[in-house]
Amino acid sequence: xxxxxxxxxxxxxxxxxxxxxxxxxxxxxxxxxxxxxxxxxxxxxxxxxxxxxxxxxxxxxxxxxxxxxxxxxxxxxxxxxxxxxxxxxxxxxxxxxxxxxxxxxxxxxxxxxxxxxxxxxxxxxxxxxxxxxxxxxxxxxxxxxxxxxxxxxxxxxxxxxxxxxxxxxxxxxxxxxxxxxxxxxxxxxxxxxxxxxxxxxxxxxxxxxxxxxxxxxxxxxxxxxxxxxxxxxxxxxxxxxxxxxxxxxxxxxxxxxxxxxxxxxxxxxxxxxxxxxxxxxxxxxxxxxxxxxxxxxxxxxxxxxxxxxxxxxxxxxxxxxxxxxxxxxxxxxxxxxxxxxxxxxxxxxxxxxxxxxxxxxxxxxxxxxxxxxxxxxxxxxxxxxxxx
Amino acid sequence: xxxxxxxxxxxxxxxxxxxxxxxxxxxxxxxxxxxxxxxxxxxxxxxxxxxxxxxxxxxxxxxxxxxxxxxxxxxxxxxxxxxxxxxxxxxxxxxxxxxxxxxxxxxxxxxxxxxxxxxxxxxxxxxxxxxxxxxxxxxxxxxxxxxxxxxxxxxxxxxxxxxxxxxxxxxxxxxxxxxxxxxxxxxxxxxxxxxxxxxxxxxxxxxxxxxxxxxxxxxxxxxxxxxxxxxxxxxxxxxxxxxxxxxxxxxxxxxxxxxxxxxxxxxxxxxxxxxxxxxxxxxxxxxxxxxxxxxxxxxxxxxxxxxxxxxxxxxxxxxxxxxxxxxxxxxxxxxxxxxxxxxxxxxxxxxxxxxxxxxxxxxxxxxxxxxxxxxxxxxxxxxxxxxx
Numbered sequence: 001x002x003x004x005x006x007x008x009x010x011x012x013x014x015x016x017x018x019x020x021x022x023x024x025x026x027x028x029x030x031x032x033x034x035x036x037x038x039x040x041x042x043x044x045x046x047x048x049x050x051x052x053x054x055x056x057x058x059x060x061x062x063x064x065x066x067x068x069x070x071x072x073x074x075x076x077x078x079x080x081x082x083x084x085x086x087x088x089x090x091x092x093x094x095x096x097x098x099x100x101x102x103x104x105x106x107x108x109x110x111x112x113x114x115x116x117x118x119x120x121x122x123x124x125x126x127x128x129x130x131x132x133x134x135x136x137x138x139x140x141x142x143x144x145x146x147x148x149x150x151x152x153x154x155x156x157x158x159x160x161x162x163x164x165x166x167x168x169x170x171x172x173x174x175x176x177x178x179x180x181x182x183x184x185x186x187x188x189x190x191x192x193x194x195x196x197x198x199x200x201x202x203x204x205x206x207x208x209x210x211x212x213x214x215x216x217x218x219x220x221x222x223x224x225x226x227x228x229x230x231x232x233x234x235x236x237x238x239x240x241x242x243x244x245x246x247x248x249x250x251x252x253x254x255x256x257x258x259x260x261x262x263x264x265x266x267x268x269x270x271x272x273x274x275x276x277x278x279x280x281x282x283x284x285x286x287x288x289x290x291x292x293x294x295x296x297x298x299x300x301x302x303x304x305x306x307x308x309x310x311x312x313x314x315x316x317x318x319x320x321x322x323x324x325x326x327x328x329x330x331x332x333x334x335x336x337x338x339x340x341x342x343x344x345x346x347x348x349x350x351x352x353x354x355x356x357x358x359x360x361x362x363x364x365x366x367x368x369x370x371x372x373x374x375x376x377x378x379x380x381x382x383x384x385x386x387x388x
Numbered sequence: 389x390x391x392x393x394x395x396x397x398x399x400x401x402x403x404x405x406x407x408x409x410x411x412x413x414x415x416x417x418x419x420x421x422x423x424x425x426x427x428x429x430x431x432x433x434x435x436x437x438x439x440x441x442x443x444x445x446x447x448x449x450x451x452x453x454x455x456x457x458x459x460x461x462x463x464x465x466x467x468x469x470x471x472x473x474x475x476x477x478x479x480x481x482x483x484x485x486x487x488x489x490x491x492x493x494x495x496x497x498x499x500x501x502x503x504x505x506x507x508x509x510x511x512x513x514x515x516x517x518x519x520x521x522x523x524x525x526x527x528x529x530x531x532x533x534x535x536x537x538x539x540x541x542x543x544x545x546x547x548x549x550x551x552x553x554x555x556x557x558x559x560x561x562x563x564x565x566x567x568x569x570x571x572x573x574x575x576x577x578x579x580x581x582x583x584x585x586x587x588x589x590x591x592x593x594x595x596x597x598x599x600x601x602x603x604x605x606x607x608x609x610x611x612x613x614x615x616x617x618x619x620x621x622x623x624x625x626x627x628x629x630x631x632x633x634x635x636x637x638x639x640x641x642x643x644x645x646x647x648x649x650x651x652x653x654x655x656x657x658x659x660x661x662x663x664x665x666x667x668x669x670x671x672x673x674x675x676x677x678x679x680x681x682x683x684x685x686x687x688x689x690x691x692x693x694x695x696x697x698x699x700x701x702x703x704x705x706x707x708x709x710x711x712x713x714x715x716x717x718x719x720x721x722x723x724x725x726x727x728x729x730x731x732x733x734x735x736x737x738x739x740x741x742x743x744x745x746x747x748x749x750x751x752x753x754x755x756x757x758x759x760x761x762x763x764x765x766x767x768x769x770x771x772x773x774x775x776x
Contacts, residue, residue, distance in 0.1 A: 038492035050439055052483040056498035057491040060525070095440035103445040104426035110444035116498075117766055118519070122526035130766070131506070137448070138510035139771060359769055378505055378518070378766040381747055383527060 001090035001349050002062075002115075004169055004247060006043045008034040009066055011073040012346035013084075016354050021153050021182070025351055029077035030343035033069035043092065055094070055114070062092050063116035067123030074124075087128040088353025088377070090345075091115035096133070098142040098244075110134075111143045117380035129353040129377040136363040139372040144244050146376065148174040148187040149355065149362045150348035155337060156180065160300040163289065166344065167193040167308025170245055171285055177297040186296050187364050188241035190288035191234070192250040193308050196277040199255040204270035215313025218278040221271030227258065231280040232287070241292050242366065278314050286321035299326060305334035305341040352376055389478035389737050390450075390503075392557055392635060394431045396422040397454055399461040400734035401472075404742050409541050409570070413739055417465035418731035421457035431480065443482070443502070450480050451504035455511030462512075475516040476741025476765070478733075479503035484521070486530040486632075498522075499531045505768035517741040517765040524751040527760040532632050534764065536562040536575040537743065537750045538736035543725060544568065548688040551677065554732065555581040555696025558633055559673055565685040574684050575752050576629035578676035579622070580638040581696050584665040587643040592658035603701025606666040609659030615646065619668040620675070629680050630754065666702050674709035687714060693722035693729040740764055 002009050013029040035043065039061055050058070066089055074081060091113030100107030117130035133143035151164035151174040164174040171193035175186040194211065201212040212218055231254075236245055255277070262268040268276070293299060302322065308314055319331045334341045355362040361373030390397050401417040423431065427449055438446070454477055462469060479501030488495030505518035521531035539552040539562040552562040559581035563574040582599065589600040600606055624633055643665070650656040656664070681687060690710065696702055707719045722729045743750040749761030 038494075042492050052438055052443060052500055053485065053489045054491070055440060055443060056483045056485070056500040057489045057496040059500070060498040060522075061491055061494065061496045095444045097441065097444070101441045101445045103442070103449055104430050106426075106449065108445040108449045110448040110504075112440055112444040112447070116519075116522055116526075118522040118526040118762075122523065122762070131504075134448075134504055134506040135510065135768070135771070138504075138506040356769070361771075372771065374506075374510070374771050375769040378768045380523070380766045381744070381763040383523070383749075383760065383762050 001346055002035075002092045003345070004093065006035070006040060006092065008032045009069040010343065010346040011069050012343045012350055013073055013077050013079065014347050014350045016351065020355070020358060020360055023153050023351070023354075025154060025347065027340050027343055027347060028079075029073060030340060030346065031073055031076065032342075033072060035065060039065060050094070058094075059114040059116045060119055062114050063119030064123065066091070066115045067120040070120065070124050070126070081125045084124075084126045086353045086357055087120055087124060087126050088132070088349040088351070088356070089115055089117060089120055089128055089130045090132060090349045091130055096143060098137055098144070109137050111137055117378070121380040122383050125382050127382045128380045129356045130380065131378050132349065132352055132376045135374040135376050139363070139374045141363055141371050141374070142242060142244055145172055145174070145187050145189070145364065146352060146362065147172075147345060147348045148185050148364050149182060150351050152176060152182050152185060153351070154339060155303060161297040163293065163299050163302045165285065165302050165304045167304060167306040167311075167314070169193055169195040169198070169247060170250065171281070171306075171308065172244075173285075173288065173293070175293045175297060175299065178300075180297075183365055184296070185364065186241060186293055188288070188292065189244045191236055191245060191284045192281050193306060194311070195247055195250050196255055196281060197274065197311070197314070199252055200259075200274050200277050203255060203259055204273065211307070212274055212278075212311065215278055215311045217271050218274035219313045221269070221273070221275030223279045224265045224268050224272055224276045227265045227268065227276050228280055228283070231277070232283060237284055237287060242364070278311075279317055281308075282314060282317035282321045285318055286325060289322060290325045299329055302329060302331045303334055303337050303339070304331060305339055305344045307342075309333050309341050389734055390423075390480045391733070392481065394423070394428060394480065396420045397457040398731065398734040399457050400731045400738055401461055401465050401467065402735050402738045404739065408743070408746060408748055411541050411739070411742075413542060413735065415728050415731055415735055416467075417461060418728060418734065419461055419464065420730075421460060423453060427453060438482070446482075447502040447504045448507055450502050451507030452511065454479070454503045455508040458508065458512050458514070469513045472512075472514045474741045474745055475508055475512060475514050476520070476737040476739070476744070477503055477505060477508055477516055477518045478520060478737045479518055484531060484634075486525055486532070497525050499525055505766070509768040510771050513770050515770045516768045517744045518768065519766045520737065520740055520764045523762040523764050527751070527762045529751055529759050529762070530630060530632055533560050533562070533575050533577070533752065534740060534750065535560075535733060535736045536573050536752050537570060538739050540564060540570050540573060541739070542727060543691060549685040551681065551687050551690045553673065553690050553692045555692060555694040555699075555702070556733075557581055557583040557586070557635060558638065559669070559694075559696065560632075561673075561676065561681070563681045563685060563687065566688075568685075571753055572684070573752065574629060574681060576676070576680065577632045579624055579633060579672045580669050581694060582699070583635055583638050584643055584669060585662065585699070585702070587640050588647075588662050588665050591643060591647055592661065599695070600662055600666075600699070603662075603666055603699045605659050606662035607701045609657070609661070609663030611667045612656050612660055612664045615656065615664050616668055616671070619664070620671060625672055625675060630752070666699075667705055669696075670702060670705035670709045673706055674713060677710065678713045687717055690717060690719045691722055691725050691727070692719060693727055693732045695730075697721050697729050
């Protein structure tokens with residue numbers, strides 16, 4: 001898969017044993033393949049109008065690139081395409097609007113991930129599942145998150161109520177009540193993950209730093225309480241799940257506005273901004289657990305993955321803010337539970353391809369919201385070896 | 389499927405028996421479902437910029453519309469979704485460029501048909517195959533034509549060399565040498581089918597007529613020999629197969645230019661224009677047979693389908709122009725061979741869905757052009773009835 005930052009293609013080669021939901025999922029090899037420079041430029045070139053011609057060309061070019069990334073990963077892992085049963089490719093999201101966009105008299109929900117599966121199947125010779133999100137949209141869901149079923153299979157416990165927390169640009173969580181079933185899961189985006197911190201780090205270093213390594217800058221700053229309160233007053237944090245958000249809501253605009261208006265929160269210096277944003281991120285996650293998870297379960301453990309799990313200062317602050325509400329809670333990294341922080345999402349989509357083949361519904365189903373189970377994805381067969 | 393005119397959705401319900409390539413394909417029911425007015429307006433609104441948001445919304449809205457059309461057709465045929473094994477949906481082409489479009493330093497080939505399969509599968513409860521063209525593009529083909537395999541199965545003969553000729557907006561043919569195999573087929577677009585005639589009919593009646601019914605107007609006109617020669621001098625007619633063309637090449641621009649310049653071909657009146665365009669269409673098909681089919685086989689029969697097969701004057705002229713070159717050739721309508729002229733393409737895509745399930749390569753493979761066999765389409769499963 002490739003995330004919203006469009007940095008590269010995360011490839012994971014996994015072995016899946018057992019039967020659902022007691023699968024054993026073992027990571028064999030993971031790597032991140034960069035996009036060719038010209039293709040990344042085309043992908044992030046938000047100025048260019050993307051009509052049908054350009055979008056289709058991107059769709060096929062990204063598919064080719066994903067296919068080559070899969071070939072390279074197999075070669076590095078010492079495997080041949082014939083050793084691989086199926087490829088699951090999330091692709092690159094270029095549009096996602098579960099709430100719908102206006103079309104004539106209607107609001108039409110939709111989602112679009114590019115990276116055409118026929119290109120991947122043809123280059124690798126391995127059958128390929130893509131378009132995982134649209135079936136959930138078709139049954140009235142948000143098309144996201146899709147990772148909860150993977151969290152359920154890899155992290156559920158009969159003895160502990162756990163929260164799988166992934167801190168990417170946006171942070172999301174899956175609450176897994178002890179001994180619960182998939183329909184007992186509570187899953188939503190808590191709000192900002194690394195996005196505010198990364199943007200602020202780039203802003204205050206004039207672009208030299210792409211992120212605040214280990215939270216070192218934030219650790220030496222002072223939190224501005226009034227700015228913190230203002231950020232935490234964002235209406236998203238009060239919305240009830242299911243809910244999802246994006247960089248549009250918690251991205252550049254927000255951070256740049258705060259920085260332009262910094263005279264208001266004097267003396268807000270660079271490190272103070274980072275300290276405040278780090279505290280806001282940690283506190284927003286703790287608030288989400290208290291407000292929207294606690295009604296369903298009393299959490300024992302938080303298992304953090306994603307880039308944010310490597311920000312030691314953010315993890316410390318999150319631990320403290322959670323401990324305020326849940327004295328016995330522990331916060332640990334995914335690695336302690338056999339989860340590779342960086343490869344988690346790629347592993348999840350490999351597993352979703354397996355669930356597709358097994359015809360097992362993998363979307364998050366909530367009786368309350370009237371959502372229906374759906375087998376996710378569409379399958380492109382491997383190219384025929386013989387003509388008819 | 390829906391063709392380039394975007395008039396409506398051609399639905400065919402077929403029963404497929406036997407084993408490939410000796411399948412028996414029986415048409416149970418066929419109908420054309422109109423698009424809702426607002427959706428057709430959105431589809432033909434070529435002025436509107438179709439960015440990712442609009443294209444995705446159209447993709448889902450067209451998918452919903454195709455799903456409803458399938459439901460209606462099943463109900464009218466007295467069948468339930470559980471009676472139907474699979475839906476094959478060509479969708480609505482919005483972009484097709486096997487020759488590639490510029491993207492960064494590359495020319496990237498691609499094709500895009502909208503009508504998301506997950507919407508069709510969810511509305512009908514029937515698993516659905518879509519995106520038939522991209523796998524052929526992925527192996528280096530043109531993504532078209534895809535109907536030849538259907539022609540092969542339904543019309544090949546051990547005793548006669550046949551040409552399956554479909555006269556839609558563009559005319560295409562599949563040459564089936566007697567006793568030949570699929571790799572012996574020769575398939576290409578001959579050039580204009582009804583497109584020049586329909587545009588001219590609308591032009592000279594001020595939009596009152598959408599086509600020249602039975603060629604009645606053309607029959608009373610006089611052919612302008614110099615204009616005829618000029619049209620037949622179009623370089624497309626000399627290009628060697630495989631080749632395909634579209635309304636861009638033989639559409640409004642050409643007809644309107646001729647009509648604006650009609651003073652040159654005096655006295656070219658309305659009926660004379662139609663007579664000349666009808667003659668050009670008939671002659672271009674006969675030329676194509678002589679130039680590009682004769683080297684492979686001596687044709688015994690032409691089997692015509694598509695709207696053009698109902699234009700009795702066009703069929704007469706085609707018969708004469710062919711008889712000039714092949715004295716013993718016969719020209720008949722599809723119905724004489726059990727082929728429904730109007731439902732043929734829809735039947736073909738139902739059959740292509742069957743070939744997908746059977747994992748049989750269905751693209752046109754030419755050893756000469758180095759094209760490789762490909763299983764066409766991607767499969768969206770039916771929605772799960774039970775959660776995991």
